Amino acid sequence: MALNIKIIKESLLRLGPLILLIYICVSEFHTQFYYWKIFSFNLQFIIIYYWILRDPSILGYGFVFLCGIINDVILSLPLGTSPLSYLFVSLVAAYVRNATVRSTLFTDWFTFVVAILGGNMLTYFLIKNFTEMQTEYTSVFYDSMFTFILYPFFWGIFELYKRFIGLRIYD
Amino acid sequence: MATSRDDFGIAIRSALLQRGAKQKFSLFVLILISIVIFAVDNTEIKPVKVLRSLINDSIYRVSAISSSPLRFASGTKDFFVKHIFIYEENEQLKTEIAELKKQKFNTSYLETENKQLQEVVELDKKLAFTTVGAKIMLDKNSPYLNSAIINKGSNAGIKLGMPVLSKGHLVGRIVEVNYISSRILLLNDLNSKIPVVISPSGDQAILSGIGKLKPSLEYLPENFYPGDNNLVYTSGKDGVLVPGISIGKVLMEDDRMKVKLFTDPTQIFLVNVVLEQQTDLEAM
Numbered sequence: 001m002a003l004n005i006k007i008i009k010e011s012l013l014r015l016g017p018l019i020l021l022i023y024i025c026v027s028e029f030h031t032q033f034y035y036w037k038i039f040s041f042n043l044q045f046i047i048i049y050y051w052i053l054r055d056p057s058i059l060g061y062g063f064v065f066l067c068g069i070i071n072d073v074i075l076s077l078p079l080g081t082s083p084l085s086y087l088f089v090s091l092v093a094a095y096v097r098n099a100t101v102r103s104t105l106f107t108d109w110f111t112f113v114v115a116i117l118g119g120n121m122l123t124y125f126l127i128k129n130f131t132e133m134q135t136e137y138t139s140v141f142y143d144s145m146f147t148f149i150l151y152p153f154f155w156g157i158f159e160l161y162k163r164f165i166g167l168r169i170y171d
Numbered sequence: 172m173a174t175s176r177d178d179f180g181i182a183i184r185s186a187l188l189q190r191g192a193k194q195k196f197s198l199f200v201l202i203l204i205s206i207v208i209f210a211v212d213n214t215e216i217k218p219v220k221v222l223r224s225l226i227n228d229s230i231y232r233v234s235a236i237s238s239s240p241l242r243f244a245s246g247t248k249d250f251f252v253k254h255i256f257i258y259e260e261n262e263q264l265k266t267e268i269a270e271l272k273k274q275k276f277n278t279s280y281l282e283t284e285n286k287q288l289q290e291v292v293e294l295d296k297k298l299a300f301t302t303v304g305a306k307i308m309l310d311k312n313s314p315y316l317n318s319a320i321i322n323k324g325s326n327a328g329i330k331l332g333m334p335v336l337s338k339g340h341l342v343g344r345i346v347e348v349n350y351i352s353s354r355i356l357l358l359n360d361l362n363s364k365i366p367v368v369i370s371p372s373g374d375q376a377i378l379s380g381i382g383k384l385k386p387s388l389e390y391l392p393e394n395f396y397p398g399d400n401n402l403v404y405t406s407g408k409d410g411v412l413v414p415g416i417s418i419g420k421v422l423m424e425d426d427r428m429k430v431k432l433f434t435d436p437t438q439i440f441l442v443n444v445v446l447e448q449q450t451d452l453e454a455m
Contacts, residue, residue: 026230027238065201069208073230074309076316076347076354079223080209087202094186094198099178130213133316134361136382 013165017058017158021047025067025074040139041146042116044071045089046154049115052093053108055162064090077133081126085119092118105155112151116144224349231320231352235308300413302336302443303327308352310437317360317382321442324349329444332411336443340433341365341405341416345444353444357436358386358418366408369401369421378403378418378430384437385429388421395428397421403430413445 024043044067051059068083075082092115100107120140127133187199211219253260305321323329325348333345335355343363347354356363363380367388374395376388388403401421407414419432 023237026234027241060195061198061201062196065196065205068205069226070230073227074234076318078209079212080205080207083205084202084209087198087205091183091186091198091202094189095182098182098185126209130209132362136361139382 010165014058016161016165017047017051018060018063021059021063021067022070025070039146040143041150042120042143043147043154044086045116045119045147046151047158048086048089049093049112049151050108050155050158052090053097053103054158056094056097061087061090077123077127078131081123084126085123088122089115089119105152108155109148109151113148116147120144227347227349228324228351231308231349235320238309300336300443300445301447302445303329305353305442305444307440307442310439316362317357317380317436318346319343319355319357319436319439319442321353321355321444322351323444324351324353326350327444328446329353334405334412334416334445336416336445337434337439337441339417341412341418342432342434342436342439342442344412355442358432359384359436365412365418366406367403367418368406368414369395369403372398372401375406375408376403384435385422385424385431388428388430391428397423397428416445 021044024047048059048064052061052064064086065083068081068086069079071077071082071086072079092111096103096108096111120143124135124137124140127135187202188197212223303323305323305327308320308322310319321335329345329348331345331348334341335343335345341358343355343357343360344365345353346356358365358378358380359382360380361382363378363386365378367376367378368374369376369388369391372395374392376391378386379389380386398421403418403421405412405414405416405418417433419430422429422431
């Protein structure tokens, strides 16, 4: 019985990043952290990039796709826009994982630029060419910039969380 | 050089096709599915629209529930911030009260005069719209869209393009209708373009959202100069919006003609969707 509870706890801890990703896609996270018409950041990109790069067993591509669909519905974007953008971020992360032997914060951080730029440019391209929606590219730029700046902060938090999960599993 | 290109190809191929630990789908398959969904969603096929509407309805409900803790946290923060600045606000309010007391006498005289004039020209009409009340479920101010989602949809007779009022003033129009929810495109959104008329001059213009709190006026006559009391109303020139709905006051800001909206789009909670305009007889 005690063993079962321990297993359930460990499974829930491993599901933490996925639950967080789904929650921020479903909730009004972007609205709550959108100040002065400048400060906003894409936490989804950070979560996806970090976990696909560091521990892909935590975050499945299928869930990344699903979160993208939810995000499209919430933001009223054509279905498929965010999944493509999120999957691009996953692709960059998977590529970096395959191509590098030992990654550090700095290698992760600088390759993250490619993921943010590619992901946001893909969204911008799809919106601009296939819908009648107008977008303020300065806002998208600020969003990308703050996402990049805040990556080390979340990297630190996720590293601690990863160690915590590790300790929980192997203690 | 060739080896480096080969390495790149191998790494990309591996990233795209490899399913790896606990992955049920490869990235390549999911990217293909996303492209298909994107293409299908852009078509105007009715079953797809119905399906999208069902997905929207269910996700909006879940979103409204799940975002309540964040909204509570945000509300609590606002509450404390307001209390911190309460002394300053109190001083400001005292000054305002003193000014308002002075104005009261003038207003009283003007009110009487206005009433008499209204009786003369028979302009004392009540709200001439049939509306349906709705509550804001979600309000989204993302870099892509300034919109709000309400808890009424086609089940309450709401249709695309219908104007939405808050406290009797226009705040936006319906751009998406589901069965039990709808999306309002707010006046300050980049995609919002509304034909308006400026009172008392009668000049026509387009009220255009610029992604900021105050939308701007475009296509004004060259000789237009903003006075002290230039008010903006819907002109109804597009044939969709009802004419004569009040919107805001004209002001000059940053060398641009802007409109200070009567209702702050970030503060709306309850709205009225205008279903149709009543005849004069019904209004009376």
